[in-house]
Amino acid sequence: MSSSAARYDRSLALICVLFVAMAASVASPSAAEIYKWADESGHTHYADGIDSVPQRYRAQATPIGLRNSPEATAVTESGVRKEPTGGTTIRYTPGDRIVIDARVNGRHGVKLLLDTGADRTLIAPRALVAAGASLTHGGIKGSITGVTGKADIQHVRIDSIEVGEARVAPLFVISYDMSQTGYDGLLGRDFLDRFDVKIDSSRGLVTFAPKK
Numbered sequence: 001m002s003s004s005a006a007r008y009d010r011s012l013a014l015i016c017v018l019f020v021a022m023a024a025s026v027a028s029p030s031a032a033e034i035y036k037w038a039d040e041s042g043h044t045h046y047a048d049g050i051d052s053v054p055q056r057y058r059a060q061a062t063p064i065g066l067r068n069s070p071e072a073t074a075v076t077e078s079g080v081r082k083e084p085t086g087g088t089t090i091r092y093t094p095g096d097r098i099v100i101d102a103r104v105n106g107r108h109g110v111k112l113l114l115d116t117g118a119d120r121t122l123i124a125p126r127a128l129v130a131a132g133a134s135l136t137h138g139g140i141k142g143s144i145t146g147v148t149g150k151a152d153i154q155h156v157r158i159d160s161i162e163v164g165e166a167r168v169a170p171l172f173v174i175s176y177d178m179s180q181t182g183y184d185g186l187l188g189r190d191f192l193d194r195f196d197v198k199i200d201s202s203r204g205l206v207t208f209a210p211k212k
Helices: 003-017 125-130
Strands: 019-023 032-038 044-048 062-068 088-091 099-104 108-114 140-146 149-158 161-163 166-168 171-175 185-187 195-200 205-210
Touching: 108 125, 125 149, 125 171
Parallel strands: 108 185
Antiparallel strands: 019 140, 032 044, 032 062, 088 205, 099 108, 099 161, 140 149, 149 171, 161 166, 195 205
């Protein structure tokens, strides 16, 4: 990946993690509580469960009233646990940014930029609406500040997100308009960390395998 592409990806990752205001709340049964904390630079971060917060910040970390799916499993409203399923391999052009063809709620295709530095998955509001997700019920509204300035965002629950046969359900994602980038959003670590992801830059291959 070129240095300019790497800088671009880091900029997009910054958008993901610099939350400055959040309000309201929503919960999914038996899911991990999301905690927030600020680092030495004053940047706010979020993590699923207190164990995911770096040790030196745990004393100041506070729950925000939002729950997300645990890393190892996702829980449906019926209480039946559904582990991330399937594996897949995708191709990309070595040296270029990795663009993933994904499906939201099993019905709407989106192009997401794979970003291992992004804590959260971002998806454009228009794509979420097209997939049948609600932007008016059960979401947390707030704002984020990044290199492009300040913007309003919303945390939205989707039923599933799929990359080939690799699937996570359900998942909370950030509704954010990235139309100026040419992509529908970012695929972040809330999805990636549930799989063993291997990037073969010499062959231009990315493989996803469910963690055991």
